[in-house]
Amino acid sequence: MVGSSLLFGMALAPITQWPVAPLAGGVLGVACGAAIAHGRAPWRMLAAAAACVPLFAMKLGWPMLAVIASVLALGVAVGGHRGVKGLLSIGLGAATALLGMWCALKISTAFETRNWPEWIKYGTSAAAMGMVGVLAMLPRHLRFALDPVAAAVRNLPANLDPEVKGLCDRSVAIWNTTKDKLADSDSGKTLVRDGVLKTLEVAAKSAEVKLTGASDLELASRMDDFDKRIAAATDPEVKAQYQQARGALDDQRRYRSHIRQGRERLVARMHNHVTTLEKFQLAATGLEATRASTTTATTQLDELSQDVAASGEALAEIEMGIEKTDAPTLAERVEAAEAAPVTAEA
Numbered sequence: 001m002v003g004s005s006l007l008f009g010m011a012l013a014p015i016t017q018w019p020v021a022p023l024a025g026g027v028l029g030v031a032c033g034a035a036i037a038h039g040r041a042p043w044r045m046l047a048a049a050a051a052c053v054p055l056f057a058m059k060l061g062w063p064m065l066a067v068i069a070s071v072l073a074l075g076v077a078v079g080g081h082r083g084v085k086g087l088l089s090i091g092l093g094a095a096t097a098l099l100g101m102w103c104a105l106k107i108s109t110a111f112e113t114r115n116w117p118e119w120i121k122y123g124t125s126a127a128a129m130g131m132v133g134v135l136a137m138l139p140r141h142l143r144f145a146l147d148p149v150a151a152a153v154r155n156l157p158a159n160l161d162p163e164v165k166g167l168c169d170r171s172v173a174i175w176n177t178t179k180d181k182l183a184d185s186d187s188g189k190t191l192v193r194d195g196v197l198k199t200l201e202v203a204a205k206s207a208e209v210k211l212t213g214a215s216d217l218e219l220a221s222r223m224d225d226f227d228k229r230i231a232a233a234t235d236p237e238v239k240a241q242y243q244q245a246r247g248a249l250d251d252q253r254r255y256r257s258h259i260r261q262g263r264e265r266l267v268a269r270m271h272n273h274v275t276t277l278e279k280f281q282l283a284a285t286g287l288e289a290t291r292a293s294t295t296t297a298t299t300q301l302d303e304l305s306q307d308v309a310a311s312g313e314a315l316a317e318i319e320m321g322i323e324k325t326d327a328p329t330l331a332e333r334v335e336a337a338e339a340a341p342v343t344a345e346a
Helices: 001-014 020-038 041-057 063-074 083-108 119-141 150-153 162-181 187-206 217-230 236-286 295-323 325-338
Strands: none
Touching: 001 020, 001 119, 020 041, 020 063, 020 083, 020 119, 041 063, 063 083, 063 119, 063 150, 083 119, 150 162, 150 187, 162 187, 162 236, 187 236
């Protein structure tokens, strides 16, 4: 763009006057550079020629420059993005063209360039417009993508269990490998992404389940103490209160055992889920080349897809089980203990 704008500006200097030469040279140079890089030369040069018409038919001003920039942006955007991305590309192209024309006019009217030969001055001005016009082509080379897995990783709590954290790292590694080898339209890629997201979601939920309160050893010691008090008690009311306290400790130990068992099941299910994802990833990426021609490969991938889906459903069931870990029953026990009458021997 810079070279073609320079040449057009220098060529137009002898046959046109300011501001036609620097602006027309820049417009034609930007369109020519876009045509060389991305093709569609007839359409781009036609749009550039149409953009130059206001230079001869309208008075210099921002409305005229806006018309030129808009027509040039349409020519540069030919063959690029469509829809919303296409509109954004055209808008960026028009703004870039306006900025480039402002630079061209500034250089051609600067005090420092007043004694330059016109062909050098106009060529330099047009080259400056072409240099800025390069920015109009950036949308063709930029791709915006939102990775939900990366967002889920950022939201993981910092206090994850080391084993669960290792499983999360393995699942993320599976996704990083799969997303580069499978196309966005491939259902296998979506399946792996959902499986990895489920792993990270369950891992985050597992961090909320903690064993709090007294340890098992302390609970056993206190229960032994209450057994001795119950055996030594002679008053029926005192004995009943000790028995209720001892029962509450036994409930705590049972709840802790249930929570611990739920966490062990969760970790085991996560191991199974991640290894299933690894197996599917290996099959999906390794057999991608032969899947179209080999029915065996297609059947194997379908079976593994069902395995991944079933593993994800099972992991979700384990997650729901963790969330329902006897919390209502424990709350009822606490309420009952608070509501129970407490009497003391005078």
